[in-house]
Amino acid sequence: MSTRAAPAGSGVPADVDADPGGYHRHCDHGAGLGSIGSVAARTGVSERTLRYYEEVGLLTPAARRPGGSRCYCEADVEKVLRIRELQALMGFNLEEIRAVVDAEDRLDDVRDRYRRSPDGDQQRRVAEEGIQALEDLRSSVQAKLDRLGVFLAELDARIARHRQRLGRR
Amino acid sequence: MSTRAAPAGSGVPADVDADPGGYHRHCDHGAGLGSIGSVAARTGVSERTLRYYEEVGLLTPAARRPGGSRCYCEADVEKVLRIRELQALMGFNLEEIRAVVDAEDRLDDVRDRYRRSPDGDQQRRVAEEGIQALEDLRSSVQAKLDRLGVFLAELDARIARHRQRLGRR
DNA sequence: TACGTACCTGACGTTGACGTAAAGGATGGG
DNA sequence: CCCATCCTTTACGTCAACGTCAGGTACGTA
Numbered sequence: 001m002s003t004r005a006a007p008a009g010s011g012v013p014a015d016v017d018a019d020p021g022g023y024h025r026h027c028d029h030g031a032g033l034g035s036i037g038s039v040a041a042r043t044g045v046s047e048r049t050l051r052y053y054e055e056v057g058l059l060t061p062a063a064r065r066p067g068g069s070r071c072y073c074e075a076d077v078e079k080v081l082r083i084r085e086l087q088a089l090m091g092f093n094l095e096e097i098r099a100v101v102d103a104e105d106r107l108d109d110v111r112d113r114y115r116r117s118p119d120g121d122q123q124r125r126v127a128e129e130g131i132q133a134l135e136d137l138r139s140s141v142q143a144k145l146d147r148l149g150v151f152l153a154e155l156d157a158r159i160a161r162h163r164q165r166l167g168r169r
Numbered sequence: 170m171s172t173r174a175a176p177a178g179s180g181v182p183a184d185v186d187a188d189p190g191g192y193h194r195h196c197d198h199g200a201g202l203g204s205i206g207s208v209a210a211r212t213g214v215s216e217r218t219l220r221y222y223e224e225v226g227l228l229t230p231a232a233r234r235p236g237g238s239r240c241y242c243e244a245d246v247e248k249v250l251r252i253r254e255l256q257a258l259m260g261f262n263l264e265e266i267r268a269v270v271d272a273e274d275r276l277d278d279v280r281d282r283y284r285r286s287p288d289g290d291q292q293r294r295v296a297e298e299g300i301q302a303l304e305d306l307r308s309s310v311q312a313k314l315d316r317l318g319v320f321l322a323e324l325d326a327r328i329a330r331h332r333q334r335l336g337r338r
Numbered sequence: 339t340a341c342g343t344a345c346c347t348g349a350c351g352t353t354g355a356c357g358t359a360a361a362g363g364a365t366g367g368g
Numbered sequence: 369c370c371c372a373t374c375c376t377t378t379a380c381g382t383c384a385a386c387g388t389c390a391g392g393t394a395c396g397t398a
Contacts, residue, residue, distance in 0.1 A: 032344085035344075036345075036346095037345080048385095048387065049385080051346095052385070056385095065345095065394095066394090067345075067346090067394045068345080068346060068347095068393080069344080069345050069346070069394080088260065089316055089320055091260045093384070095384095107331055111331075114334070124335065127331070127334070127335055130331070131328060131331050131335070134324065134328050134331070135328060137324065138321070138325065138328060141321050141324060142321065144258070144317065145318065145321060147258055148258055148313060148317065151254060151310060152310050152311065155307050155310060156307065158273075158303065159304060159307060162276055162296070162299070162300050162303070165280060165283075166293065166300075201374085204374075205374090206374065215356080215357080216375090217358085218355080221355070221356060225355095234364095235364090236363080236364045237363080237364080237375080238364080238374080238375050262354070263355075264354095
């Protein structure tokens with residue numbers, strides 16, 4: 001219920017993560033930002049759900065604060081949204097979603113270390129696997145899109161038939 | 170698997186339900202056709218699932234045979250397929266699906282009795298409600314289609330970025 | 339220092355959509 | 369008549385994805 005309460009009046013500059021370089025590693029902000037509560041509020045999922053995601057190895061927060069509380073970074077938040085989208089749009093279960101999310105994580109990972117040592121070979125292989133995973137996802141999204149299109153057309157036809165029965169419009 | 174399989178070998182004329190008049194009432198065939206087993210086989214759902222659908226008032230078989238066994242008609246089979254589609258494509262739960270299915274049922278119902286007494290007024294009202302329900306469904310399908318399109322585009326962009334990192338491919 | 343709030347880790351409960359036996363009735367063939 | 373199949377109802381089991389306490393901890397503040 002009372003999951004949300006906008007942290008109105010916090011003097012923190014909100015654009016901490018303009019992130020044009022793509023570094024977002026570790027927990028930057030020290031305040032309530034990035035806490036499980038604020039992430040829950042921002043994403044619309046419950047705290048329990050966030051803890052559950054961690055339980056099943058789907059989303060481990062970027063860091064823990066000294067006290068032991070979870071600290072999510074901006075990339076984590078986006079990940080949560082991605083997860084929900086894969087649930088709602090594609091109907092994937094968390095197992096399937098983990099496969100996708102893992103692929104993206106490894107891609108980001110390889111990208112980061114490629115930046116420092118572009119001697120990739122092993123790295124290139126891993127990256128190509130990751131890309132392949134994303135392309136598999138892409139094709140299943142496309143397939144669903146197609147089927148949905150057909151379904152919509154059929155539905156339109158049925159609606160038209162019924163409308164016609166009642167005299168035009 | 171085999172969603173569509175012609176009733177091969179049965180001496181019954183397969184076009185029993187070409188249904189240009191729209192009558193399909195009661196169980197016509199006396200044999201194993203229309204039995205829960207054959208319907209399960211044809212649709213790919215389990216017998217338990219069919220019984221469950223009846224339990225929750227989602228799909229009541231057209232009739233029972235003297236012995237007490239369920240007898241599904243051709244329209245029932247299509248309904249099963251529609252139900253599965255709404256599950257898989259739209260992610261609806263059985264409650265939501267029932268709303269849709271009920272609307273269609275009432276539309277068919279009104280259509281049949283309108284044929285015999287087109288004094289509709291009450292009937293017209295009901296029909297318009299049904300059509301409205303289908304249009305609501307249509308718009309939610311469209312919405313999902315749109316979101317899926319956006320999702321696909323974003324996914325494509327991410328794939329392209331990663332591909333580019335590996336040198337043009 | 340006491341309080342309130344937000345967080346923590348278990349651990350058990352819930353809900354939807356079935357799966358899986360158990361025990362028995364109908365029916366057609368040999 | 370017996371048997372094999374297919375069907376019936378009743379009832380308990382399962383699994384994912386959380387919900388919901390309970391009991392304890394960290395921390396800013398009046």
